[in-house]
Amino acid sequence: MSVSGLCQICESRPAQQRCGNCGTLTCLQHYERDKGLCADCAAQAQPSPDRDDVDVHRF
Numbered sequence: 001m002s003v004s005g006l007c008q009i010c011e012s013r014p015a016q017q018r019c020g021n022c023g024t025l026t027c028l029q030h031y032e033r034d035k036g037l038c039a040d041c042a043a044q045a046q047p048s049p050d051r052d053d054v055d056v057h058r059f
């Protein structure tokens, strides 16, 4: 199966992969093969060490 169309992130390279989360077509540059996600989803899915709450601690 080949993916037709352009990468929906950079819109300049031919899409070669599809995000397993949002279905966005991405080029290889914007596809995290390890995670099977597009760059956007991969950035959101990054394991953040308990940083859900925004603690505003200023020193």
Ligand SMILES: [Zn+2]
Binding pocket: 007, 008, 009, 010, 011, 012, 013, 026, 027, 028, 029, 030
């Ligand atoms: Zn791209």
Ligand SMILES: [Zn+2]
Binding pocket: 019, 020, 021, 022, 023, 024, 037, 038, 039, 040, 041, 042
């Ligand atoms: Zn995605």
